[in-house]
Amino acid sequence: MERIPFIDLNAQYQSIQTDIQKAIQGVFERGQFVSGPEGIALESSVCDWTQTAYGMGVASGTDALILSLLALGIGAGDEVITTALSFFATAESIIEVGAHPVFCDIDPRTYNINPSKIEQLITPRTKALLPVHLYGHPSDMSSINAIAKKHHLSVVEDCAQAIGATQSDKAVGSWGDAGAFSFYPTKNLGAYGDAGMVVTQDQSLAESIRLLRVHGSRIRYVHEAVGKNSRLDEIQAACLNVKLKHLEEWTSRRRHLAQLYNELIRSKNINVQLPIEIEGCQHVYHLYCIQVDNRDAVQAALADRGVGSQVAYPDTLYRQPALQKIVSNSADCPVAERVSQRILALPIYPELSEDQVRVVVDHLAAIVK
Ligand SMILES: *Cc1c(COP(=O)(O)O)cnc(C)c1O
Numbered sequence: 001m002e003r004i005p006f007i008d009l010n011a012q013y014q015s016i017q018t019d020i021q022k023a024i025q026g027v028f029e030r031g032q033f034v035s036g037p038e039g040i041a042l043e044s045s046v047c048d049w050t051q052t053a054y055g056m057g058v059a060s061g062t063d064a065l066i067l068s069l070l071a072l073g074i075g076a077g078d079e080v081i082t083t084a085l086s087f088f089a090t091a092e093s094i095i096e097v098g099a100h101p102v103f104c105d106i107d108p109r110t111y112n113i114n115p116s117k118i119e120q121l122i123t124p125r126t127k128a129l130l131p132v133h134l135y136g137h138p139s140d141m142s143s144i145n146a147i148a149k150k151h152h153l154s155v156v157e158d159c160a161q162a163i164g165a166t167q168s169d170k171a172v173g174s175w176g177d178a179g180a181f182s183f184y185p186t187k188n189l190g191a192y193g194d195a196g197m198v199v200t201q202d203q204s205l206a207e208s209i210r211l212l213r214v215h216g217s218r219i220r221y222v223h224e225a226v227g228k229n230s231r232l233d234e235i236q237a238a239c240l241n242v243k244l245k246h247l248e249e250w251t252s253r254r255r256h257l258a259q260l261y262n263e264l265i266r267s268k269n270i271n272v273q274l275p276i277e278i279e280g281c282q283h284v285y286h287l288y289c290i291q292v293d294n295r296d297a298v299q300a301a302l303a304d305r306g307v308g309s310q311v312a313y314p315d316t317l318y319r320q321p322a323l324q325k326i327v328s329n330s331a332d333c334p335v336a337e338r339v340s341q342r343i344l345a346l347p348i349y350p351e352l353s354e355d356q357v358r359v360v361v362d363h364l365a366a367i368v369k
Helices: 009-030 037-050 060-071 088-096 142-152 201-211 235-245 247-267 295-304 334-342 355-367
Strands: 054-058 080-081 100-104 125-129 154-158 178-182 196-200 288-291 343-346
Touching: 009 037, 009 196, 009 235, 037 054, 037 178, 037 235, 054 201, 060 088, 060 100, 060 125, 060 154, 060 178, 060 196, 060 201, 080 088, 080 178, 080 355, 088 125, 125 142, 125 178, 142 154, 247 288, 247 355, 295 343, 334 343
Parallel strands: 080 100, 080 125, 125 154, 154 178
Antiparallel strands: 054 196, 178 196, 288 343
């Protein structure tokens, strides 16, 4: 029986091994391990990718969110409206800066924050909107920005899963006041450790983030603000610069494999809900997620047949144990609740073969009646 893992980082490493080792060697020879030329080159390339003017490399995607909120002046007493369905770090970053997360239900088609449910959650304390481009599909940023403008709110985009995604040909990260990217190893552009970046069009916001990521210091041992240690290291930046050259090709491969999954699942009439790409949007398929009845049983049966899958995410954010004391019980997001019970991510990565996709779909057809 062929085993098909949910993700295979080694396959990608094999394909770029020589360049990665050369890049790491270069960093050691230069002897500059933080805030050096690799980081600066990466910032400039990510700005090109995201159609933005300023990029600030930081230590992780979580820090990219936290530093964006801090630089926008969001803190104690403020409310930030975000989606009910995301990775925990989205909510954590809001709490970390002392603000209060307010959870909004999702659009049943894209699984992203539903703009038509945002306005009813706005209060005099609301300071920002924090949409997530979940699984690689852009949130409806034109609607979200219109709401933000009307109510004078900041917008921070959580782009951790969506580098290269667009709505109306405009890149994620370029819509909001700030866009936060993660280069965690499993993301579409993944480092060999932790790394992240904030992008923005706003020069003064960029300067604040540059300051906050190094202890609020511009001149050595002079500290203008209380910040953090959140630098991007040169080894990670060097690896990311190698990988960025392949990102366009890897993204088209993900899109191609997603189409293949869609076609095969449709042709076999398997009773699952397929992912949707809204017209005018480019989905980058960080995850290929289906909805299926008896999800946990289907996942176990796939595992028995050697196929890895993942539940992203098994619960809404406001049901996480850590948030029970913080979040009001009034969070009511029936769509997110239902999706969290039915969502299942199948293997998708550039190195996955078409034959492997066929094998996954054959198993799925045998399991799902
Ligand atoms: C991965 C991820 C993060 C956090 O990024 P790290 O680099 O792991 O800190 C935040 N939000 C979402 C939606 C993510 O998927």
